[in-house]
Amino acid sequence: MLDIFKELSNRVIVFDGAMGTQLQERGLKTGECPEYMNITHPEVVFDIHRSYIEAGADVIETNTFGANRIKLAKYGLENEVFNIVTQAVKIAKEASKDKPVALSIGPIGELLTPYGDMTFDEAYDVFKEVVIAAERAGADIVLIETMSDMLEAKAAILAAKENSNMKVICTMTFQEDARTLMGSDPITVVVSLQGLGLDAIGVNCSTGPDKMVSVVEKMSQVSRIPIIAQPNAGMPVIRDGKTVYDLKPEEFASFFPLLVEKGASIVGGCCGTTPQYIKLVKEAVKDLKPKVKVTKFTAVASNTKTVFIGDDYPLRVIGERINPTGKKKLSEAFLAGDVSLAVEEAIKQQKCGAEILDVNVGVPGIDEEQLLPKVVSEIQNVVNLPLQIDSTNIKAVEKAIRILRGRPIINSVSAKEESLKEVLPIVKKYGACVVGLTVGDKGLPKDRHERIENAKKIIKKAEEYGIPKEDILIDCIVLTVSSEQEAAIETLEAIKLAKEELGVNTVVGLSNVSFGLPERRLINSTFLAMAASYGLTTAIINPCDEAMMDTLRASMVLLNKDKGSVNYLN
Numbered sequence: 001m002l003d004i005f006k007e008l009s010n011r012v013i014v015f016d017g018a019m020g021t022q023l024q025e026r027g028l029k030t031g032e033c034p035e036y037m038n039i040t041h042p043e044v045v046f047d048i049h050r051s052y053i054e055a056g057a058d059v060i061e062t063n064t065f066g067a068n069r070i071k072l073a074k075y076g077l078e079n080e081v082f083n084i085v086t087q088a089v090k091i092a093k094e095a096s097k098d099k100p101v102a103l104s105i106g107p108i109g110e111l112l113t114p115y116g117d118m119t120f121d122e123a124y125d126v127f128k129e130v131v132i133a134a135e136r137a138g139a140d141i142v143l144i145e146t147m148s149d150m151l152e153a154k155a156a157i158l159a160a161k162e163n164s165n166m167k168v169i170c171t172m173t174f175q176e177d178a179r180t181l182m183g184s185d186p187i188t189v190v191v192s193l194q195g196l197g198l199d200a201i202g203v204n205c206s207t208g209p210d211k212m213v214s215v216v217e218k219m220s221q222v223s224r225i226p227i228i229a230q231p232n233a234g235m236p237v238i239r240d241g242k243t244v245y246d247l248k249p250e251e252f253a254s255f256f257p258l259l260v261e262k263g264a265s266i267v268g269g270c271c272g273t274t275p276q277y278i279k280l281v282k283e284a285v286k287d288l289k290p291k292v293k294v295t296k297f298t299a300v301a302s303n304t305k306t307v308f309i310g311d312d313y314p315l316r317v318i319g320e321r322i323n324p325t326g327k328k329k330l331s332e333a334f335l336a337g338d339v340s341l342a343v344e345e346a347i348k349q350q351k352c353g354a355e356i357l358d359v360n361v362g363v364p365g366i367d368e369e370q371l372l373p374k375v376v377s378e379i380q381n382v383v384n385l386p387l388q389i390d391s392t393n394i395k396a397v398e399k400a401i402r403i404l405r406g407r408p409i410i411n412s413v414s415a416k417e418e419s420l421k422e423v424l425p426i427v428k429k430y431g432a433c434v435v436g437l438t439v440g441d442k443g444l445p446k447d448r449h450e451r452i453e454n455a456k457k458i459i460k461k462a463e464e465y466g467i468p469k470e471d472i473l474i475d476c477i478v479l480t481v482s483s484e485q486e487a488a489i490e491t492l493e494a495i496k497l498a499k500e501e502l503g504v505n506t507v508v509g510l511s512n513v514s515f516g517l518p519e520r521r522l523i524n525s526t527f528l529a530m531a532a533s534y535g536l537t538t539a540i541i542n543p544c545d546e547a548m549m550d551t552l553r554a555s556m557v558l559l560n561k562d563k564g565s566v567n568y569l570n
């Protein structure tokens, strides 16, 4: 059997083209169930697969795009998922012989909350049923396609990863403005989804190949995995009440060298394409080599926005206010299951200039596993900032991350064995970033060297789990200068060493530094400016503290990280 992922080092892989529009051309009427053709007209489906193989496709996609119980229920076929998927895989395998078969999974057809009523768990179960049937029938790859909502895509990816051993590919659909229907841009999609264990990520449907070029180009800026592009045969137009695609096969195929140049290494077709299109695509890419790229970056994301972190960017502000410690009202609200105060606080911090929000619901006696996901879900519905999930209860962290749109930071892992063992597998599984606390077996670090030793231990262990150091923010631990005056300078020096010796990003929560001193805001904001000049990349602060934010804006001008002083002047 052809291993397409190995083969990618030699050549571009070609998937097949459209199924739905091909079925229509071969007799499927409006209102009929396309996937039921696997049962009623297997010879038609077989013939489509064979034509694609003869055209040169390396991979065949099953006729299962809508074979989930929710979509099938529209035809009274909700109990036929297993039969339809089994039959679809069987037909594809017969037709493809030694070529891999990819299970096509399209959107459920109902929106997830808050856009609709479906929950993440319900979506997960719908996908799981399809995945299990397909693997049993012998499918090789899961191709999750035409997704508009990153959370629905995530439910499908996790259903595939957790219930099968098949390779998993996911393509999202972008509109002409290069955003999905739910507002996600190509960079945000890749940053958010690639770390979930995907084998390739990309774009399909919606537009023709011309409009896809810039989407692929953006994706490849942040992609650590192969990129797939499956365009339509041009933009759909309605003619005589029918949807048609106007781009001719020759013109369609002519864009593929450019798609490969911009970073696509797996290509194919979507609606309106036929075996003739795939034949010409195959010819167009047959002598091309996929581009080899090394992508190193640190970024987190919400549903609609990516925030890059690092030396080349301004110091990023993580809002610290959603934390009940020392806050009576917020603690009481959380205990009563009321998340409205946390949501208000999120909105307020966004207005004040936070770029990421820390979310902590840790009140003694609270059911964090239930509350943390609820708070995260409500906050992400109203605020478009990436989130930092802050809890020592790893089960609560995992539950919150599952239903989160975007890429979070997990706060935190320490250099202690049990913490590394508990937290890093979750960081890896969900492709998150993580705060690495430079606290080890000896407790709080006494100087810069102990901080760096602890940081090294975290980085090494993370690498063993396959987590690159770009995904770690080393917390250089701020202690109180009023009890130990050298504490602040040790933190600052550790920030510098972490950057220069270890090449990692850093974070601090800095209000501790001034504890017990008068004029705390003065000490805090001065320390922030100093930390910025030592190379700090991220700070956990109160973004509504004007002294802090003013100092930060001024520091960014002086450090040449606010080009044209744009933020400062505004």
Ligand code: HCS
Pocket (backbone or CB within 6 Å): 017, 018, 019, 020, 021, 061, 065, 104, 145, 146, 205, 270, 271
């Ligand atoms: N592979 C599916 C995608 C539809 S958007 C089809 O029918 O061609």
